[in-house]
Amino acid sequence: MNSPDKNVNELCDEFVHRSQKGFTKYGVTTERDDLSLEDWIQHLKEELMDSCVYIHRIQKELMRVKDDLK
Numbered sequence: 001m002n003s004p005d006k007n008v009n010e011l012c013d014e015f016v017h018r019s020q021k022g023f024t025k026y027g028v029t030t031e032r033d034d035l036s037l038e039d040w041i042q043h044l045k046e047e048l049m050d051s052c053v054y055i056h057r058i059q060k061e062l063m064r065v066k067d068d069l070k
Contacts, residue, residue, distance in 0.1 A: 003009050023029055035043075 003012070019029070
């Protein structure tokens with residue numbers, strides 16, 4: 001992929017790397033057909049829950065840094 005936007009290209013590279021890493025680790029892709037829609041929804045929910053934890057952790061760190069600068 002070659003976008004005029006360097007950030008888009010970097011993100012695409014990350015997607016490919018993550019896909020390769022996941023396939024190496026789990027031996028399947030998202031093209032697998034052994035999961036139901038409910039299973040896919042559960043996987044998504046768990047990923048989003050993790051992302052909320054990451055956001056919370058980053059917010060706390062930003063608040064700490066901001067307080068340290070005062």
